[in-house]
Amino acid sequence: MLLSGAFLLALVLLGVVVAVIGGGSDGAHRTTTPTTGARPAPIPTKATESGCSLPSGGQAVPSSSPPQAQWGTVGSMQVPQNPTVYGPQRTNGIWNTCFAHNPSGALLAAMNFYGESTTGAPEETVMRRYAVGAPSNLGSNAGLNSSGPVQLAGYRYDSYTPSRSQVSLVFKGPQGKEAAVVTSMVWQDGDWKYVFPAGGMPAYQLLPDLTGYVPWTDF
Numbered sequence: 001m002l003l004s005g006a007f008l009l010a011l012v013l014l015g016v017v018v019a020v021i022g023g024g025s026d027g028a029h030r031t032t033t034p035t036t037g038a039r040p041a042p043i044p045t046k047a048t049e050s051g052c053s054l055p056s057g058g059q060a061v062p063s064s065s066p067p068q069a070q071w072g073t074v075g076s077m078q079v080p081q082n083p084t085v086y087g088p089q090r091t092n093g094i095w096n097t098c099f100a101h102n103p104s105g106a107l108l109a110a111m112n113f114y115g116e117s118t119t120g121a122p123e124e125t126v127m128r129r130y131a132v133g134a135p136s137n138l139g140s141n142a143g144l145n146s147s148g149p150v151q152l153a154g155y156r157y158d159s160y161t162p163s164r165s166q167v168s169l170v171f172k173g174p175q176g177k178e179a180a181v182v183t184s185m186v187w188q189d190g191d192w193k194y195v196f197p198a199g200g201m202p203a204y205q206l207l208p209d210l211t212g213y214v215p216w217t218d219f
Contacts, residue, residue, distance in 0.1 A: 061103040168181065
């Protein structure tokens with residue numbers, strides 16, 4: 001099967017992709033432990049490229065209900081957006097930038113990033129969303145295969161500071177299996193950027209249901 005190179009590396013890698021599209025042998029929980037160690041140097045971005053002006057707004061963590069948003073299609077994924085409140089304030093083709101400096105802005109930035117990773121965008125375009133640890137050999141992107149797209153199903157907010165956010169995003173495959181993928185975002189150069197796991201493999205867990213998570217989807 002063909003998978004977007006960035007989607008394969010940044011979203012779930014092979015193990016989670018196989019699990020959520022139904023290739024796993026059972027529904028047992030599986031968790032990977034993030035690799036610890038020195039954090040790679042941030043990928044430099046041009047400060048002049050930001051120009052974001054959304055107000056920070058409320059700082060409440062959306063831990064019990066999702067923020068107000070509309071759903072739109074980015075690549076093969078449905079993602080939430082609220083351009084005037086949480087972002088993206090700017091959209092250039094498939095590329096969404098300028099998310100609010102608050103917990104809801106970080107959440108929407110993470111979800112939109114995963115949508116962008118399914119678009120088949122050039123490597124250098126996808127790299128703009130990476131803050132730390134992105135490999136230099138992502139390769140070209142080919143899009144999801146005909147078995148069906150992986151879609152967002154919910155989330156759990158794990159931690160938040162004004163400089164860093166961590167959420168566990170739930171993805172659902174076309175055969176109904178769900179997996180929660182730990183996703184970190186960092187506030188850098190006036191926007192939320194994805195943090196590529198230092199060990200290359202994000203922590204994830206197969207889920208029997210959405211207990212403990214906030215359901216949020218558009219399918």
